[in-house]
Amino acid sequence: MTAGWLLRRLGTIVLVLLIVSFTVFGITQLLPGNAAVMILGEFATADQRHAMELAMGLNDPWYQQYGHWLGNILRGDWGMSAGLSRPVASLVGDALGRSAILAGATLVTVCLVATPIGVAGALLRGTVFDLVIGLVAYLGASVPEFVTATLLLVVVAGPDTGWLPAGGFTPAADGLGQFALHMVLPVATLSLILVAHLSRQIRSEMGEVLGSDYIRAAQVKGLTRTRIVLVHALRNALAPAVAVLSLDVGYLLGGILVVEEVFAWPGLGRLLIYAVQNRDLVVMQAATLVMAAAYTMSNLAADIIIAKLDPRVHYA
Amino acid sequence: MSPVLSVTGYTLSYRTRSGLRRALSDITLDIAPGETLGLVGASGSGKSSLAWSILRMLPGNAQEGRGQIALAGQDLRMLTRRQLAALRGRRIGMVFQDPSTALNPSMRLGDQVAEVLIRHQRLNNRDAAIQAEAWLARTGLPHPRAIMDRYPHQVSGGEKQRVVIATAFACRPELIIFDEPTTALDVITGARILDLFAELRAETPVASLYISHDLALVGRIADRVAVLEAGRIVEQGPARDVLRAPRTATTRRLLDAIPDPAHRLSGPPPPAAPLLALNDVTVTYGRASAFGQLLGAPAPVQGARHLTLALNQGEILGIVGESGSGKSTLARALTGIAPFTGQVVFANRRMTGTDRMDRAWHRDIQIIFQNPDASLNPRHRIRTILGRPLRLYAPASPAEIEAGIIAMLEEVGLPAAYASRHPHELSGGEKQRVAIARAFAAAPKLVICDEITSALDVVVQADIARLLIALQARHGTACLFITHDLNLVRQLAHRVAVMYRGDVVDVFDATDFATADRHLYTQALLSAVSRL
Numbered sequence: 001m002t003a004g005w006l007l008r009r010l011g012t013i014v015l016v017l018l019i020v021s022f023t024v025f026g027i028t029q030l031l032p033g034n035a036a037v038m039i040l041g042e043f044a045t046a047d048q049r050h051a052m053e054l055a056m057g058l059n060d061p062w063y064q065q066y067g068h069w070l071g072n073i074l075r076g077d078w079g080m081s082a083g084l085s086r087p088v089a090s091l092v093g094d095a096l097g098r099s100a101i102l103a104g105a106t107l108v109t110v111c112l113v114a115t116p117i118g119v120a121g122a123l124l125r126g127t128v129f130d131l132v133i134g135l136v137a138y139l140g141a142s143v144p145e146f147v148t149a150t151l152l153l154v155v156v157a158g159p160d161t162g163w164l165p166a167g168g169f170t171p172a173a174d175g176l177g178q179f180a181l182h183m184v185l186p187v188a189t190l191s192l193i194l195v196a197h198l199s200r201q202i203r204s205e206m207g208e209v210l211g212s213d214y215i216r217a218a219q220v221k222g223l224t225r226t227r228i229v230l231v232h233a234l235r236n237a238l239a240p241a242v243a244v245l246s247l248d249v250g251y252l253l254g255g256i257l258v259v260e261e262v263f264a265w266p267g268l269g270r271l272l273i274y275a276v277q278n279r280d281l282v283v284m285q286a287a288t289l290v291m292a293a294a295y296t297m298s299n300l301a302a303d304i305i306i307a308k309l310d311p312r313v314h315y316a
Numbered sequence: 317m318s319p320v321l322s323v324t325g326y327t328l329s330y331r332t333r334s335g336l337r338r339a340l341s342d343i344t345l346d347i348a349p350g351e352t353l354g355l356v357g358a359s360g361s362g363k364s365s366l367a368w369s370i371l372r373m374l375p376g377n378a379q380e381g382r383g384q385i386a387l388a389g390q391d392l393r394m395l396t397r398r399q400l401a402a403l404r405g406r407r408i409g410m411v412f413q414d415p416s417t418a419l420n421p422s423m424r425l426g427d428q429v430a431e432v433l434i435r436h437q438r439l440n441n442r443d444a445a446i447q448a449e450a451w452l453a454r455t456g457l458p459h460p461r462a463i464m465d466r467y468p469h470q471v472s473g474g475e476k477q478r479v480v481i482a483t484a485f486a487c488r489p490e491l492i493i494f495d496e497p498t499t500a501l502d503v504i505t506g507a508r509i510l511d512l513f514a515e516l517r518a519e520t521p522v523a524s525l526y527i528s529h530d531l532a533l534v535g536r537i538a539d540r541v542a543v544l545e546a547g548r549i550v551e552q553g554p555a556r557d558v559l560r561a562p563r564t565a566t567t568r569r570l571l572d573a574i575p576d577p578a579h580r581l582s583g584p585p586p587p588a589a590p591l592l593a594l595n596d597v598t599v600t601y602g603r604a605s606a607f608g609q610l611l612g613a614p615a616p617v618q619g620a621r622h623l624t625l626a627l628n629q630g631e632i633l634g635i636v637g638e639s640g641s642g643k644s645t646l647a648r649a650l651t652g653i654a655p656f657t658g659q660v661v662f663a664n665r666r667m668t669g670t671d672r673m674d675r676a677w678h679r680d681i682q683i684i685f686q687n688p689d690a691s692l693n694p695r696h697r698i699r700t701i702l703g704r705p706l707r708l709y710a711p712a713s714p715a716e717i718e719a720g721i722i723a724m725l726e727e728v729g730l731p732a733a734y735a736s737r738h739p740h741e742l743s744g745g746e747k748q749r750v751a752i753a754r755a756f757a758a759a760p761k762l763v764i765c766d767e768i769t770s771a772l773d774v775v776v777q778a779d780i781a782r783l784l785i786a787l788q789a790r791h792g793t794a795c796l797f798i799t800h801d802l803n804l805v806r807q808l809a810h811r812v813a814v815m816y817r818g819d820v821v822d823v824f825d826a827t828d829f830a831t832a833d834r835h836l837y838t839q840a841l842l843s844a845v846s847r848l
Contacts, residue, residue, distance in 0.1 A: 213417035219373060221432045221483065222405030235422050310422055311467040 005315040009303070013296045020292040021073070024285050025066050029058070041279075073289070079282040083274075091271065092286045096294075098169060099256055099267030103294075105183055106190040106252060110245070114195045118202025118241075119234065122210060125203075133199070140196035145255050149189045149262040157185060167264035186263045190255050194248050201244045205237040212236075239310040246302030253291055318389065319346035320490045320523035321370065326383030328365055328374070328547075336379065339365045340547045343383070347491065352517065352524040354538030354555065356531050356570060359744070359773040362547040363527045367493050370525070371408060372400050388490060406436040409484030409492040414500040415476035419468040425476075426452075426464030429483050436487045451482040456512055473639070474505035478512065485516060494526045498533070502638035502800050507844035510537060529773040531570045535559040543567045573778040577806035577829070581785045585810040585825075586630035590661075591761060591794050592650075597623040597658035599645045619645035619654065621818045629761070632788065632795040634809030634826065636802055636841065641815040643798045647764045650796075651683050663761055679709045682755035686767040688747035692739040698725070698750055699735040705757040724753040728783060745776035749783065756787050763788070764796045769804065781808060802845045814838045 036052035037044070044052075052058075057065055072079065078088035117133055124130045157166040164185055170178040209215065210233055218232045260269035268287050275283035307313045328340040340362045347353045357363050368374050370385055372392055385392045387407060395403070412418035419428060429448035433439045439447065445464065452460035455478040468476055477497060484492050494513070498506030514537065517524065528534045534541055535555050542552040545566040551558060562568045599619040620642035627633050635643050648654035650662075652670040660667045663680060667673060682705075685691040692701055702721045706712060712720065722732045728749040739747055748768060755763050765784065769777040785808060788795050799805050805812055806826050814822040814837065821835040829842070 213412065213414065214420045216373070217410075217412060217418045217480075218420070219401075220371060220404055220408075220410045221435070222401045222403065223431065223435055224401065227431075227435075232420050232423070236420070239422075312421055312469045 002316050009300060009315075013293075013300065016296055017289070017293055021070060021289055022066065024288045025069055028281050028285055029056075029065065029069070069285075073286075078286050081280055081283050083278045083280045084283075088282050088286045091283065092268070092290055095266065095268045095271040095287070096290055098265065099260070099269065100294075102183065102186055102190070102256060102260070102265060102267060103249075103252055105187045106194070107245075107249075109187055109191045110194040110198055113191065114198035115202060115234075115238075117195070117199040119206055119229065119237075121199065121203035122206035122237075123229065125207060130203075137196040137200055140192045141200075143192070145189055145193070145258045146262065148192055149185070149259055152185050152189060153262070167262070169264075169266050182265075186259045186265055189259050189262075190252060193255070194245075194252065197248060198241060198245055202237060202241045205240050206233060209233045209237045235309055239306050239313070242302050242305050242309065246299050249298045249302075250295055253295060319348050320388055321345075321347040321525065322384070322386045322389075323366075323370070324384045324386070326366075326369065326385060327381030328362075328369055329379045329381065330375075331377040331379055338547055339378075340369070343547075343549060345542055345549065345552065347523040347525060349490070349523055350517070350521045351540065352526055352538045354534030354541040355525060355527045355544060356529065356534050356541060357544030357566075358529060358570070358775045361544040363529075363544055364495065365547075366544075367410070367495060367525070367527060370491075370493065371404060371410065402436075405432045405489075406487045407489050407491065409487070409489040411477070411480050411484050411492065411494045411497045413496040415473060415480050416468070416500070418480055419476055421468055423467070424464065425466050425468065425471070425479050429479060429486055432483055432486050448482070448486065451486050452479065454485075454516075455479075455482045456508075457482075472505075473501050474508065477501060477505075477509055481509075481512065481516070485520070485522070488520065489522060491523045491525065494524060496528050499528075503802060504638065504840055504844040513537065529570075529775075530574070531559065531567070531774070532574045543570065569775060573774040575778070575781075575801060575803035575807050577803050579807060580827075581781060581807045582632055582810065583789060586628055586792075589629045590626060591629040591631070591663060592625075592627040593661040594623050594625045594646075595659040595661070597646075597649060597656050597660060599642075599649050599654045599656045601654070618818055620649070620815075623658070623820055625813060625820060625823070627762070627794055627796065630788075630792045630794055631811070632785075632797055632809045634805035634812040635796060635798045635815060636800060636805055636812060637815035638800065640817075642818040643815055644766055645818075646815075647683060647766050647796065647798060650681055650762075650764060652678065675709070679705075679758045680761045681764065682758055682760040682762070683764040683766060684748075684751050684755045684768045687771050688739070688744065688751045691751055692747060694739050696738070697735065698737055698739070698742075701739075701750060702735070702754055702757055705754055709758045720757065724757050727756070727787065728753040743776075744772055745780060748772065748776075748780055752780070752784060752787065756791060756793070759791070760793060762794045762796065764798070766798045767800070770800065777804070784808075802841060814841065 036049045036056060036058060040048055040052055057068065060068075076089065078092070080086070081088050081091055084091060117137075121130050121133050153166055155161065156163045165178075165182050166185075168182055170182050172179040210229075215228060215233055218228045223232070256267065257269035257272065259265065260267045261273050264270070268291060271283060272287040272291075274280070275287060303315070307315060323343050323345050326340060326343040327338075329336045329338050331337075343366060345353065355363050355366065365374075369380070370392070372395070374380070380393070387403075392400070392403075419425070426445060426448055429451060430439075430441070430444035433444040433447050434441065437444075449460045449464055452463055457463050457475060457478050463471060463475065463479070468479075471479075481497075497513070498509050501509060510533075513524075516522075526534060526538055531541075531543075535558070538555045540553060541555045541558040542549050543558065543564065543566055544550070550564045550566045551562065558567060559571070562571055598621045601619050623642075623646060625633070625646075635646065637643050645654060649656040649670075650660065652673040655670050658668070662677070665677070667677075699718075699721055702724050703717050706717045706720045721735055725732055725734055730746060730749055730753075734742070734746070734750075739750070742750065748771075751768070768784070769780050772780060781804065784795070787793070797805060797808055806829060809826045812822075812824060812826050812829075813820050814835065816835070816837040822838045824834075834842070
């Protein structure tokens with residue numbers, strides 16, 4: 001990995017974010033159906049609308065509007081949320097932190113659960129264990145989050161059982177136990193599909209690696225089975241799995257939207273849904289941009305991890 | 317002296333969907349300490365099956381019959397999995413055919429040698445690393461310290477094979493199985509690996525089982541030779557006797573198949589009528605964008621530079637050189653796969669780039685690739701594969717195309733019924749025949765053969781070479797025959813061009829090979845061949 005590569009890669013990310021910002025801005029503020037109407041609602045008078053249009057600069061040419069808007073964002077002035085009466089920057093910042101906790105916990109869970117399942121599946125290919133796991137994975141992958149979430153809520157958090165909190169968020173500062181308990185259901189819901197997907201991927205990669213010449217060579221060396229699987233095979237099977245996982249992050253961001261809403265988790269997804277429902281334009285724009293940035297950065301992280309796992313990958 | 321390896325009356329079958337298939341029948345052989353037994357046979361004769369039987373690493377569908385496989389008197393068939401794992405790497409080693417796949421791509425080379433020492437000699441990491449480095453030095457690697465820290469993709473094929481050899485020898489085993497250890501290497505590298513083999517053998521009392529399809533090679537390095545056909549040993553004896561006075565037809569066929577420069581396959585060179593001229597052709601891979609160059613993207617690599625070559629109608633020009641010397645790059649430029657600068661004149665048409673190459677150009681220059689598994693679409697039937705060039709290049713009725721397909725199959729010596737088969741239902745040699753038929757179906761003026769026999773065993777290679785020459789002579793087609801096999805090229809080609817690191821360093825008549833004023837690289841190539 002060279003500095004030049006990293007610079008170019010960051011340059012691409014900036015370019016992608018610019019395109020996203022333009023799209024977001026275009027959809028929310030430029031398209032007909034006037035932002036002022038959107039904010040004020042359809043029952044506003046013509047005068048109110050006029051005043052709002054002037055205040056938001058909606059009568060300026062589009063490039064001036066966009067330049068002004070982008071300039072503010074780059075300066076860190078993300079505006080005020082009309083509905084929540086709070087600066088958007090701190091609003092989005094808090095939400096981003098909580099969503100990151102959820103996403104991070106999910107990714108860790110997915111890796112810890114999917115890797116052993118995938119490896120076991122490859123080693124026990126064709127056995128009953130492999131078939132059962134395969135079947136469960138198919139089921140897991142085919143049930144959408146809102147169904148899983150509802151089922152989990154009814155079964156383990158319903159009035160009859162009440163084993164786990166049905167929703168909400170407790171900061172870690174108020175007690176680690178409650179913090180963790182509140183995370184169980186959202187993380188479980190988000191993980192299910194990803195575990196199904198990733199474990200299948202690892203199983204097939206692992207199967208291929210186990211059939212390769214260098215694994216035979218390792219057997220000829222008389223190495224123990226543990227060493228062959230964990231040292232020789234796993235590392236080579238993980239690099240492609242990480243590539244798949246990095247694509248899954250996009251899926252995870254979509255899932256967060258649903259899961260945060262169902263479990264009342266005050267993160268980015270919930271904020272975005274609130275913003276859409278309440279026509280809070282500035283919040284909508286900021287939240288979307290931050291999500292796009294998170295996705296591009298996670299892809300960059302995946303590229304770097306792959307290069308660490310596979311010495312043949314060399315970015316120059 | 318009691319033998320190190322002793323196989324007695326060993327029989328092996330595989331369970332397949334069509335029933336039990338016999339792979340080895342009543343195999344009996346011994347190898348004494350310090351002795352090398354050459355195991356020779358065509359592909360599919362059971363050589364590899366025997367190697368895996370000895371290592372006790374047979375696939376799940378193997379079904380063993382009677383017989384014994386003993387290492388220093390101990391029957392390996394009676395051992396448990398744990399006992400076998402403790403024995404492999406310590407008492408039996410193996411050197412694989414292709415070092416590029418036998419090494420773990422994501423592990424440092426030093427660790428791959430050291431791990432056998434840690435496992436079997438209970439050395440700590442530091443001592444194992446010291447010993448591993450000593451073995452790497454012993455195999456003739458110039459900078460063992462540096463090699464220890466490298467990954468497989470960072471070293472050459474020959475260096476990788478030395479690492480594999482160091483690993484096999486590291487625990488001083490009693491027996492080492494060599495599975496065609498030079499086939500995947502180019503000529504000069506292969507010759508040096510054989511030199512190393514001879515040195516190590518002289519130093520250690522190891523017994524060697526040397527598997528190969530090349531009887532000439534085995535005859536030179538083995539003490540005794542066993543010839544395998546269809547799972548049976550048909551002849552076994554001192555190497556000299558087997559080579560000089562073969563007693564069976566199988567052995568004679570193997571001997572006849574060895575390319576012999578004295579035995580020319582092609583006719584006299586055709587009269588000089590220019591067909592192809594390359595003038596100052598350079599191929600560059602990996603063009604960096606302006607933005608990339610600004611930020612320090614890697615500089616492009618020249619695959620071939622300033623090539624100037626000429627070819628007459630109906631002439632066979634052999635192109636030899638080690639891997640990476642630019643042989644295939646040349647083929648890619650002529651067929652329009654790789655963009656080039658310079659000038660190509662072919663059949664009175666002048667090209668200064670690939671963008672004006674039209675259908676007529678592509679019909680006239682056909683290419684046959686090394687690996688038919690990769691060049692024939694596995695989902696298509698042979699009929700579709702051969703029908704496409706016929707349809708594409710000459711308007712014809714369905715009946716005419718079907719007749720053309722049958723005629724092409726007949727011409728390459730395959731039964732008409734093969735038209736309905738898929739490639740996987742054919743043997744390697746048969747697949748390559750289909751690829752040849754496809755190239756000639758377009759009635760081209762020039763056929764480029766890119767290492768078309770190097771994935772095949774000697775016997776099949778000889779058949780394919782004869783077939784190619786017959787077709788070429790019948791159709792008057794010119795041919796660029798790219799290979800790393802000098803003896804083969806001397807049998808086939810009218811003229812030979814030697815390539816080295818992207819340049820053509822030598823061009824001469826095939827019959828006029830061994831004169832003194834050859835380029836240094838050509839001389840090295842020649843001496844490597846005579847050593848093999």
